[in-house]
Amino acid sequence: METSAILVKAGQLLLSLSILVVLHELGHFIPAKLFKTKVEKFYLFFDPWFSLFKFRKGDTEYGVGWLPLGGYVKIAGMIDESMDKEQMNRPPEPWEFRSKPAWQRLIIMIGGVTVNIVLGFLIYTMILWHWGEKTLPLQNVKYGIYTDSIGHSIGLKDGDMIVSVDGKVPEDFWDVTGDVILDEAKTIQVKRDGQMVDLHIKDGFVGSTIRKKAPIAGVRVPAVMDTIMTEKEGLTAGHKAGLKLGDTVIAINGTEVKYFHEMAKLLVKDSGRTIDLTVKRGADTITLHPTLPKTGQLGVNTFSDRHLDYVTKRYTFGEAIPAGFTKAISTLVGYVQQLRLIFVSKEVKASESLGGFMAIGNLFPSVWDWQSFWTLTALLSIILAFMNILPIPALDGGHVLFLIYEMITGRKPSEKFMEYAQIVGMVLLFSLLLYANGLDIWRWLTGK
Template identity: 65%
Template sequence: MTIQVILIKAAQLILSLSILVVLHELGHFIPARLFKIKVEKFYLFFDPGFSLFKFKKGETEYGIGWLPLGGYVKIAGMIDESMDKEQMMQPPQPWEFRAKPAWQRLIVMIGGVTVNLILGFLIYAMILWHYGESYLPTKNAVYGIVTDSLGRTAGLQNGDKIISVDNSPVEAFHKIPAQVILNEAKSIQVDRAGQQLNLVLPAGFRGALASSKQGGGTFQLRMPFIIGEFTENSAGKKAGLKVDDRIIAINGQPAQYNDEVITAMQGLKNQAATITVVRNERDTMQIKANVPADGILGMRIGEEQMQRVFHQVTVKYSFIEAIPAGFSKAISTLVTYVQQIGLLFKKSSELKASESLGGFGSIAKLFPDAWDWHSFWNLTALLSIILAFMNILPIPALDGGHVLFLLYEMVTGRKPSIKFMEYAQIVGMVLLFGLLLFANGLDVWRAIFK
């Protein structure tokens, strides 16, 4: 991965998280101010020791911290990450959080999660309205799949056409891995050269598929190699190959699909190759090329060429239609994420927390190599839904922990003691920072040793 790609991914991640954090904290800030609770600070990122930028307006200090691990609003009279014990030792003031009725404090605490859920829904709705929704039906993957070593352990072969998973058809091709993992599938049904086969998945297959390193190439789309673009200093372009050339043979041997062309090139490193192509959909030509030492001619199948070959389905939405569709997609995303988390705690599941967990590096890898607003907003909506779910978990130091204590107070009529809240906050912060260090440590370990 080049420095440019790393910077583009990092920029997308920082912008996405900044939007989510600011709006999440705004979800706490607005109800706090509506209930006349003093908000002392509103920060993007944490500022232990110093801040990069700050200004004061009214009674609130706004700023940007130097530690990009989230953000916060410091609400007067509340046990939070600031651990301001001196303030809590003083008698409650009318403008403090602790002096307000429990129902007002509850609204303030669930404000951030509420904003993230609404934001996820709104982003999905706007994406559907602006871009529509395109996908390749599984039945239209007419050339089958390209699989990897993991797929071969299940008996899959290049060219297999997926019919169903556990005898249940999968409408969209890109959803096949999720269907296998989330439904803990036992078998896959395929069409191989006109013969229908039932492939029983071996033990450990689903867990390995959930790991991006091992399972990412198990269900790749097989497609004719029609050149869509060249890399800089492409050996193929220098040899005379052109955009829209369709490769059909290499050194006289049939090679028309992406997997066949890549395999043939890897076997011809530092050699001359005769590449047979169809140009302008009618002329068959032979191009001689010198294959570099890495076996890569520097050419790719383009998105335009893929759309020409495959019959994708595109669903368009009016503004009114996009609203319920966006809501439905947000709910579906949340349910799917909860299912994934649930599998980690299921005895029969093959998923391992250490393989599924990741830090900021893992999140950054989700963003494309080049800046793409469609992908950016899709991922931002996904992260917003995830942030809402994670924050509502009943863990001290998270919004869900505060909500749990407030619900206890509302049911019993008794407030937890200040000391209890302080200790709970400390325990929660230790757990969260420990998990944060562990997750990002896994990213570092994978980058070095995998």
């Protein structure tokens, strides 16, 4: 990947996380202030040993740390990641967290999760209002699908028209893979040569698909050249050979080509060689002789948007509000289903599905695109909310669990118990963090 693309991905990830962390911590900060609880620190990113920037206003120190793994607010009289034992050994002060009624402490603790849920909903609402919702109905995949060995293993063939999954019709073609994996579908219905065919999904298919990290089928589009990169942009074989916009590739070294994916496969086989590229240009048929780089790429593209009938549903602001709420809920449900697969399904290994910051960064496009940026930020906001509400010590959900216990029983867990629980939770979280990011590094080193 080019350096510029890496920097763009990293920049989008850093901005997205900064927005999410600051707003999450504001969710704790604002109710704490409303209940007259002293907040000693408000930090974006962590600041062990030193911070990049800080200033004090009132009782609170605001700053930016150097370790971009999250952020925090340090609330006086609360056992948190700061592990400030000295403060906890002193008698409670009226402005401390531990002196407040349980219901106030509960509101302070769920504030961050609440903000992330609301933020995800608001972002989805604004996306739908501004850009609408673009889908590719299954019936509009007019050239059929193409697939590889994974799809072939359950009987899919190039040219099939996918009709439904377990008898249900996905709203968008690109939802098919997710529906198969998350719902652990048993059948796919396709139209082949005018006949309906039922394909049965065999055991182990979900695991194989997740390991592949690609859709089970792609969309076939004609091999018409819509984009030809120039020498300045890098991939120059097609440009140098004289390819022009609108050219249709019909053969490579005498082998007939109709669709773009067929062309791409043949090019990879001849990487590093000079090939005979037969194209149709208007009424003429000509042969070009490009020399392919080792990547086997001509530096060309065909935009499926021009060959397929995408549908964009537009929303008024009033319509976007319930649609945004539905989108946020479906995103949360989908994420929970993914976690369930990791921990329950025998076909899926955690090491194949978990990822750290490199994996998250690679979700962002290599060019700055605001629609993609906000869509991924909404997704990450929903994920952050769910992960934080899990009843694990050191997370918001752990504190909430102990507060609910206190409200039901009337007994507050001892500060020593809370201290040990915080330590256990922090060890678990940092171990998971190291494991996930270690997997990223291992995949990068091994290319897997």
